[in-house]
Amino acid sequence: MIGVQATRSPGADLPGRYLATGLVAFALFALGVVWLAPVLVITNDDPQVFALTHLAVLGWITMTMFGALYQLFPVALGGTVHSPRLGRWNYWVLSAGVVGFIPSFYFNWTSGVAIFGSLTVGAILHFCVQMFRSVPTIPRWHPTVLYVIAGLVWLVATIAFGFVYALNWRFQWFDVSNSMLAAHVHLGLAGWLGLTLMGVSYKLTELFALARGHGQGLTLANLGLWNVGLLGLVVSLLAAPGSLAVSAFAAVLTISAALHVLDMGLLLRTRRRRQFSIEQWHTFVSLAALLVAASLGLVLAAGREPGRSWVVAYGFAALAGWFGFAVAGKSYKILPFLNWLHRFGGVAGDRPVPLLRELVDERLAWSSFALLLTGFVGVLSGLLVVNAALVRGAGAVYAGGVLLLVANVFRLALPLALSGRAVADSLEPTA
């Protein structure tokens, strides 16, 4: 293969589009928690709850992770995105799929779930192909690469399950049990989102905290443990639901989650930047929420559900807690960086330019963090004690935090999303 390339970076607009869309979905998700509070305390098995969950998973977190990966590959891993041009097409197909898929769920339009679900699956598969074709260009391997590859493999498995379920929703081939749904959920949460977030966190912490000298042994061993736990959990959920094996593999995942928290702590101990940034405070909450979610998962895996909305509480702890705080915190690093490169990268050295931290309003960021944390704890508590009023009230506080965050960083994401294509576009790799 002969390839030409002007720059490794795919251009600011590609990650910018995904990141800006992710922020919009984040705001909608937070408002959805307030809106659906009465349903959330009753059951997780409801089309509106499915819609809210997929809004968070696909519209917010996956969109954000796709954008982050388009930027991570070239700038932090040194690789080359296979085809930025196809990436731009992918954005539109994925967006169309997600925008159609979520209302279809919400209004229980089974044909829409099948049609837009298929579109979403196609776009995600295409993204995975993009990434898999980009991996060989990475010159120096880092545990992050292995985590991301594993995450992408689980993503393929997740959407394979999701695709079958979406079609089944329309054609009713078989009954989908709770355990079968749980397998799909864990493939997505623990597999795709979890491993990708962990991998990206290692790299970004190393970069931004100037962490040095952290050994990779535990990081790599825990990658193996997590995958064993997840594979075992999914197989046991499908083959022997309710068995001891489900609890045993849930315990393996819980231990692995604790090891990840320990590993991140050890990594942070090697940091040279002593003061914790706003991003790191979000990370601390995210890691605490991971432990909460893992503990809840362990209880549920044992077949106990002390409150009728504990499954929703478990999902909320994972989505809004573990992923939500991590994604929110990292937006204070990734978006200023991309915006800085876009606006000032070409004039730095020529005239004074702002620092990255000067591109976000720090007071607004801390206010957002306080509201997010208060709201998150309140919603989680409301779900655990099955109190719709508490979920709604705390959800409003949480939504306030989200809106402050979006107000702070959306103005950084939007110019990227609307920016012109990079030079690299005209120099696509040629097969």
Place this chain on the structure above:
Amino acid sequence: MTEARLRIPDDLILTEAWQQLEGVLDPELGVNLVDLGLVYKLEADSGEVQVEMTLTTPGCPMSDSMPEAVERSLMMIPGVHKVLVDLVWEPRWEPEMMSDRAKEAIGWI
């Protein structure tokens, strides 16, 4: 056609170059490249400046923009007509290479 070029002694250019680079900040850390210890070598020869520099990590997100910022900054020095920036990864940058001023700025000491 002969190009009229300002001829300034190389040692003066070098002095000016170090000062210029002290004005180029890492936008994440807020510390200049010299205090960070990122500039390994700076040489001037008849108005041509050569820089050997690194970044805090091979995966540094600034690997495209920082060398360009260095080039632009040095081209502003009177008498400099060419700047060559060589981005190297050996020796690998270590935080210990920072000046005390930089270590203080990032809260290390």
